[in-house]
Amino acid sequence: MSNFKMGTKCVQGGYTPKNGEPRQIPIYQSTTFKYNTSEDMGKLFDLEASGYFYSRLQNPTCDLVAAKICEMEGGSAAMLTSSGQSASFFAVFNIAGCGDHIVASSTIYGGTYNLFAVTMKRMGIDFTFISPNCSDEEFEAAFKPNTKAVFGETIANPALNVLDIERFANMAHKHGVPLIVDNTFATPINCRPFEWGADIVTHSTTKYMDGHASAVGGCIVDSGRFDWTRYPDKYPGLCTPDESYHGVTYTERFGIEGAYITKATVQLMRDFGCCQQAQTAYVLNLGLESLHLRIKKHCENALKVAEFLKSDDRITWVKYPHLEGDENYELAKKYMPNGGCGVVSFGVKGGRSAAEAFMKELKVASIATHVADARTCCLHPASATHRQMNDEELAAAGITPDLIRFSCGIEDAEDLINDIKQALSKI
Numbered sequence: 492m493s494n495f496k497m498g499t500k501c502v503q504g505g506y507t508p509k510n511g512e513p514r515q516i517p518i519y520q521s522t523t524f525k526y527n528t529s530e531d532m533g534k535l536f537d538l539e540a541s542g543y544f545y546s547r548l549q550n551p552t553c554d555l556v557a558a559k560i561c562e563m564e565g566g567s568a569a570m571l572t573s574s575g576q577s578a579s580f581f582a583v584f585n586i587a588g589c590g591d592h593i594v595a596s597s598t599i600y601g602g603t604y605n606l607f608a609v610t611m612k613r614m615g616i617d618f619t620f621i622s623p624n625c626s627d628e629e630f631e632a633a634f635k636p637n638t639k640a641v642f643g644e645t646i647a648n649p650a651l652n653v654l655d656i657e658r659f660a661n662m663a664h665k666h667g668v669p670l671i672v673d674n675t676f677a678t679p680i681n682c683r684p685f686e687w688g689a690d691i692v693t694h695s696t697t698k699y700m701d702g703h704a705s706a707v708g709g710c711i712v713d714s715g716r717f718d719w720t721r722y723p724d725k726y727p728g729l730c731t732p733d734e735s736y737h738g739v740t741y742t743e744r745f746g747i748e749g750a751y752i753t754k755a756t757v758q759l760m761r762d763f764g765c766c767q768q769a770q771t772a773y774v775l776n777l778g779l780e781s782l783h784l785r786i787k788k789h790c791e792n793a794l795k796v797a798e799f800l801k802s803d804d805r806i807t808w809v810k811y812p813h814l815e816g817d818e819n820y821e822l823a824k825k826y827m828p829n830g831g832c833g834v835v836s837f838g839v840k841g842g843r844s845a846a847e848a849f850m851k852e853l854k855v856a857s858i859a860t861h862v863a864d865a866r867t868c869c870l871h872p873a874s875a876t877h878r879q880m881n882d883e884e885l886a887a888a889g890i891t892p893d894l895i896r897f898s899c900g901i902e903d904a905e906d907l908i909n910d911i912k913q914a915l916s917k918i
């Protein structure tokens with residue numbers, strides 16, 4: 492399957508039924524799996540044999556869908572998680588613990604920012620947030636001897652700036668750490684961060700991958716290219732024996748292609764239990780089957796909406812990386828020549844209160860704490876997802892108080908634009 496083009500991977504990746512087997516992926520709605528002997532079971536617990544025993548750790552339906560996403564990203568191994576949040580948490584916590592440090596782009600999803608700056612900080616992990624446009628000197632200065640990874644978002648939600656993945660990857664590798672990229676907004680249809688040097692990719696599959704506002708989920712994909720064994724002192728969890736698994740050393744047993752995801756599965760998933768459900772994975776897979784078609788329409792609609800907004804003088808500013816003249820236009824074209832995402836942000840004249848009044852009048856677009864849905868939706872981050880932040884933090888996250896995040900669905904662009912026009916005429 493790995494030689495096929497993206498559309499074929501979306502439809503058929505991860506699962507090739509044998510003679511007489513179901514055409515659609517089966518839903519293994521079972522918490523547990525049966526074995527004939529305790530010895531058979533023991534081998535699984537010792538990681539000497541592969542197989543399923545309890546769906547908190549692994550489930551066949553989830554694994555089929557993870558395998559599809561893995562093919563789409565061009566990775567070596569992948570796992571599903573219960574949400575994008577747990578994917579971000581696992582991706583970092585798998586290689587960092589108390590006393591460690593991470594460098595992260597400041598323009599990341601608000602939920603990820605809270606996770607890092609508040610909750611993981613409480614666990615003893617320190618984060619330095621840098622502007623994605625910072626100078627090389629500022630970037631260099633962010634690294635410490637205990638830095639374990641660099642983290643960024645391909646297209647930031649909701650700031651919509653494009654990560655210079657190659658630059659971030661080079662800088663991470665220069666300091667002997669991997670680059671983790673949250674690829675939720677671009678999806679592998681539009682950007683494959685591994686092709687630009689990223690080492691680990693995370694997703695909130697809740698967004699475009701599901702695409703129908705039906706199922707919360709996440710995914711982590713490993714490129715299998717970061718050589719942990721070059722830095723055994725820095726990554727003892729991967730390079731030295733895990734006492735909670737009878738002394739298995741993940742890099743020795745599973746190679747650099749499998750060590751990271753195996754550890755995250757058998758250790759973090761075992762202990763934290765943020766597993767995706769088989770039913771959810773099935774719903775996610777239905778979304779993936781049409782992802783390549785939907786993404787095209789989302790992007791087409793977003794560009795038309797962005798062009799309209801740019802031409803209307805009731806709009807103070809528009810941000811859409813693929814709109815000519817956008818400050819990230821060159822980066823957008825480099826990393827995503829076929830389009831980026833369906834999300835546009837803008838400000839209306841009159842600021843914060845006008846933004847709220849405008850949104851109330853929309854008929855096609857609904858106000859929802861969601862993006863990347865087939866149905867157009869919008870949100871005012873300063874009063875919703877980012878309301879915990881003060882103005883300074885908002886500014887660092889690339890959010891102004893008047894910012895409206897407008898997520899174009901796959902309806903007809905003309906209806907979206909007419910809806911915006913009628914709402915503008917009422918404020």
Ligand SMILES: *Cc1c(COP(=O)(O)O)cnc(C)c1O
Pocket residue numbers: 574575576577579600602603644648673675676694695696697698707708709
């Ligand atoms: C939504 C989102 C997340 C969090 O995902 P959930 O599935 O809501 O937990 C992480 N990163 C980005 C870019 C997101 O948009």
